[in-house]
Amino acid sequence: MAENAWWGEFTFNLKQQRCWRLGDRSIILQRFENEWNSWNLESDVENDEDMVVGEPVEDCCIEQAKFGRYLQQSTSERIQVLPLLADRSVVARPDTPLTLLAGEKARLYVSTPIWFSAKLQPKGEKLLDLPFWRPSDSWFGPSTRIGQICYAKYTAARIQLTNIEKRAHRAITPITVINNHSESLTIERINVPVTLLHLYSDEASQLWTTGISVHRGSHIDNVELHLDKHAPVEAISSVLVSNPRVASEQSILIRSISSLFA
Known part of the structure; x- marks a missing residue:
């Protein structure tokens, strides 16, 4: 664990x-x-402050928090706390629609929300698995019958990494889009399959996911979704923090273009 993690x-x-x-x-x-007790004090306003770990502050409105009790015959003194990616895909969108010309490629950066996970040691029983800020629900797909429920945290997709705010409760996902089709590709929304991604931490304890590459072929509307097997190159001195929520032995998935872009 890094010093400031x-x-x-x-x-x-x-x-x-x-x-x-x-x-x-x-x-x-x-x-x-x-027993273990938990207090979940939520806030409507997502902020960019640093995470502080310590004793509860005196002005903490603990009476307004959601209270939980978790019973055991005998509690162990150790708990493992981990960040996890969301339990559904997350929809991101650029500030304005992007058009990737035929034969071109681009690398985008998306910030996605993090869940707080706590497991009891040594057996690993789950105590908590909750978001710092829960995104709203959204339907993503070409019709009301075809698609999936996602989280609609319309976090901006940036083409410059320096334009992404680095925050303790968010991870950065690099997405490379390769358009080998004869027609341009317009991107208004991106469906990011975060449940399939590993989570890493760099030397500054910034969280990153494995990168994604989307390959659009020359004659078909389906795309190949490539999941990297390692941390992105932008994550300096990275270490693995947590595994995907959904295990997959495949690193290349075939998807319809409408299931990833809108």
Whole structure:
């Protein structure tokens, strides 16, 4: 675990509390002899503050939080906290529609939301799995019958990495689009399959996913979706943090173009 990372293995003494706080957004855990307690204090406003891990602050409105009790015959002192990618695909969109000309390729960067996961050690029982800020639901597909439920966090797709804000509760996904078709490709929305991606941390504890490459052939409307097997080159001194929610042995998937772009 890097020095400024908010995840890893944490040791709790009896009755000890720990708080993960992003401005007004807080997640609190407390250990007792036969149970764990949690407080999930949500906030309507997503902010860019640094994550603070420590004791709950005095002005924390804990009475407004969602309270949970998790019973055990005897609690262990260790908990593993990990960031996870969303449990559905996430829809991103550029500030304005992008048109990729025939025979060209481009690399986009998308910021996607992170979930807070806590597992009890040593057996790995799940205690919490919740988003810092839950995106709204959205239908993505060519019709009301064909498509899937996604998260509609319309995070901007950028063509310059420097234009992506680096935040503790978000991961960056590089997407390379290769258009070998005879016609241009207009991108208004992108369906990012984050459930299939590994999660990495760079030397500054910024979270990254494995990169995605989308290959559009010359004569067909289906595309090949390539999932990288390693961290993106932009993630300096990267280490693996968590595995995909959905395991897949395939690194190349065939998709209809309407299932990825709109």
